[in-house]
Amino acid sequence: MTRRRDWNAVGFAALLLTPGLLLYGLLVLWPMEQAFWVALHRWRGLSGRMTFVGLENFVAMAGDEKLRVALGHNLQFFLLSLCLVLPAAIWFANTLSGEIRGGEFFRALYLFPNVVSIVAVSTLWMFIYNPNWGLLNASLKAVGLGGAVTTWLADPRTVLPAVCVSYAWYALGFYILLFRGGIQGISTEILEAAAVDGATGSQVFARVVLPLLADFVRLSVIYLFINALNVFSLVWIMAPPSGTAGATEVSLTFLFQKGFIEQQFGYATAIGGVTFLLVLGLTSGVNRLWKVG
Amino acid sequence: MHRRLSTWSYVPLCGYALIVLFPLVWLTYTSLKSTPEIFLGPWALPRAPHWENFVHAWQGSSGEPGLGPYFLNSVVITGVSVVLILMVGAAATYSLTHYRFRGSELILNLFTSGMAFPIFLAAVPLFLLLNQTRIPGLAPKGFTNHPVGLVAVYVAYSLPFTVFVLSGFFRALPRELGEAARVDGAGHFAVFHRVMMPLARPGLIVAGVFNVIGIWNEYPLALVLLSDRERFTLPLGLAQITQRQQYSVDFGSLFAALLIVLLPAFAVYLAFQRQLRQGLTAGALKG
Numbered sequence: 001m002t003r004r005r006d007w008n009a010v011g012f013a014a015l016l017l018t019p020g021l022l023l024y025g026l027l028v029l030w031p032m033e034q035a036f037w038v039a040l041h042r043w044r045g046l047s048g049r050m051t052f053v054g055l056e057n058f059v060a061m062a063g064d065e066k067l068r069v070a071l072g073h074n075l076q077f078f079l080l081s082l083c084l085v086l087p088a089a090i091w092f093a094n095t096l097s098g099e100i101r102g103g104e105f106f107r108a109l110y111l112f113p114n115v116v117s118i119v120a121v122s123t124l125w126m127f128i129y130n131p132n133w134g135l136l137n138a139s140l141k142a143v144g145l146g147g148a149v150t151t152w153l154a155d156p157r158t159v160l161p162a163v164c165v166s167y168a169w170y171a172l173g174f175y176i177l178l179f180r181g182g183i184q185g186i187s188t189e190i191l192e193a194a195a196v197d198g199a200t201g202s203q204v205f206a207r208v209v210l211p212l213l214a215d216f217v218r219l220s221v222i223y224l225f226i227n228a229l230n231v232f233s234l235v236w237i238m239a240p241p242s243g244t245a246g247a248t249e250v251s252l253t254f255l256f257q258k259g260f261i262e263q264q265f266g267y268a269t270a271i272g273g274v275t276f277l278l279v280l281g282l283t284s285g286v287n288r289l290w291k292v293g
Numbered sequence: 294m295h296r297r298l299s300t301w302s303y304v305p306l307c308g309y310a311l312i313v314l315f316p317l318v319w320l321t322y323t324s325l326k327s328t329p330e331i332f333l334g335p336w337a338l339p340r341a342p343h344w345e346n347f348v349h350a351w352q353g354s355s356g357e358p359g360l361g362p363y364f365l366n367s368v369v370i371t372g373v374s375v376v377l378i379l380m381v382g383a384a385a386t387y388s389l390t391h392y393r394f395r396g397s398e399l400i401l402n403l404f405t406s407g408m409a410f411p412i413f414l415a416a417v418p419l420f421l422l423l424n425q426t427r428i429p430g431l432a433p434k435g436f437t438n439h440p441v442g443l444v445a446v447y448v449a450y451s452l453p454f455t456v457f458v459l460s461g462f463f464r465a466l467p468r469e470l471g472e473a474a475r476v477d478g479a480g481h482f483a484v485f486h487r488v489m490m491p492l493a494r495p496g497l498i499v500a501g502v503f504n505v506i507g508i509w510n511e512y513p514l515a516l517v518l519l520s521d522r523e524r525f526t527l528p529l530g531l532a533q534i535t536q537r538q539q540y541s542v543d544f545g546s547l548f549a550a551l552l553i554v555l556l557p558a559f560a561v562y563l564a565f566q567r568q569l570r571q572g573l574t575a576g577a578l579k580g
Contacts, residue, residue, distance in 0.1 A: 008480075013392035016387060016485070017384070019381045019385070021400070023445060023452065024404060024407070024452050027419065027445060027449035027450070028407055028410065028450060028452075029403075029407075030422070031415035032410055032418075034418035035417065038417060046424070091305070092306075106306055108566065109309075109310055110309070112313060112559070113313060115558045116555060117512070117527075117554060118512055119529075120510075120528075120555055122532070123531060123532075123547075123554075124316055124320070127320075132332065133331050135316070138335045142336075169312065169313075177573055178574075181574055181578070223577075232413070237535065259417050272414040275411070276411050
């Protein structure tokens with residue numbers, strides 16, 4: 001074979017690559033890179049001037065009580081969604097991996113909420129939580145728990161857990177899918193060997209299946225953390241912080257408020273930057289701890 | 294795996310099925326109720342079906358906007374975006390996987406690492422870039438509130454996932470096949486278009502289904518980039534109607550509106566479950 005360069009091939013490869021690379025570079029990579037630059041400026045209003053202020057935005061953030069409270073809500077959201085989603089996902093994934101009657105029906109069902117638009121999820125759950133004619137209060141009354149009836153989304157004490165439950169409804173299917181993948185990867189020989197040795201179903205699950213799912217648990221924890229830091233649409237539609245006396249302020253509603261309502265572009269971008277660093281930090285932290293432990 | 298399941302296991306399973314399905318059933322019969330009937334409580338079925346709820350939801354009523362125009366905007370934006378994503382994505386992926394050149398691995402990684410980038414970090418600079426790029430004739434006031442701007446953003450932000458999924462499928466295609474076609478006199482474009490694209494069809498379907506759902510449902514980018522009500526996509530329109538109708542009285546048509554938004558998602562889900570699972574699993578395990 002000759003080692004002659006085929007210029008036709010080079011030209012064609014370049015031609016195919018160019019549109020994608022241009023769009024991606026211009027609209028994804030460039031704004032990402034630009035974000036770090038904008039965050040170092042004071043910049044208010046579209047017509048305002050951009051003044052370089054170094055780390056001023058980051059210093060301001062350190063003393064910003066509202067941002068601290070917002071990040072606290074993100075943390076609550078993470079812990080709550082972890083409790084709601086992780087055990088349920090593992091249990092359902094394990095149960096659905098067995099041969100059970102009606103398995104096809106349940107397996108066809110669980111992923112559906114995941115394809116529903118987050119806006120529709122929000123609207124649906126606003127209906128469910130409606131204090132006067134919603135499903136939740138009516139169900140509570142029907143089973144004799146009328147004392148627990150409340151105005152879910154209007155009460156600062158219940159609003160964040162309520163939003164989190166609707167998130168769990170939306171997201172659970174994805175994590176069931178994830179763990180089902182993990183369980184299918186466990187070889188049947190291991191499970192049969194455990195059964196031959198006389199392990200009961202729950203022993204096999206606790207001593208064999210669960211330890212083999214450790215990587216998937218780690219992945220889920222990371223995903224749930226990223227999603228808890230990125231929670232925005234649900235909160236913004238169901239219970240915007242302006243209507244809950246700040247009880248639902250999370251980092252991204254704060255960013256949206258600063259950036260797109262108050263037009264403090266520099267400060268808003270700096271908040272985005274810090275949120276991103278938190279994600280990076282926790283992801284590598286969890287990965288490292290997990291390997292040691 | 295052979296395990297006998299105790300009857301008790303069916304309690305959570307059926308409970309979950311109920312939590313997923315019953316809200317849909319509830320929506321369906323409540324969308325046919327009048328507003329005074331809705332106020333009486335959630336359990337009763339409608340006495341007579343109020344089909345006009347769907348007319349009001351689509352066309353709007355008493356000065357409130359309906360979903361119709363937003364639905365059509367979403368159909369156009371989603372359709373054009375997904376066709377372009379598949380074309381641009383397939384071309385770039387094929388170029389990077391079948392013509393290996395210096396840096397091709399690097400560029401492929403640059404594309405797929407975009408799956409980990411948070412959109413909100415880029416939100417402000419992206420808004421400013423689109424707002425301040427003006428092209429006389431096409432976009433005299435910039436590309437915010439502009440369908441071309443929104444489609445371009447959707448294509449760009451869908452490329453990481455699309456390139457990632459397609460690279461798996463393209464890598465599995467034997468290069469010898471292309472070389473054989475070349476020997477038979479086919480040009481580079483013919484090999485790509487007539488040989489490789491048809492073979493990559495399953496991958497294109499997975500990427501297509503995934504992107505259709507993702508863009509049909511997309512909310513935050515549209516919220517940042519569109520403020521002009523005539524340009525709204527369905528999620529923006531529904532969010533707006535939901536937020537406004539809290540202060541008005543026509544709940545029947547609001548239930549109907551939600552059903553109009555949910556049904557296409559349900560249909561796509563039923564038709565493309567397998568591809569969806571494949572796409573979700575691939576995307577999930579990349580991380």
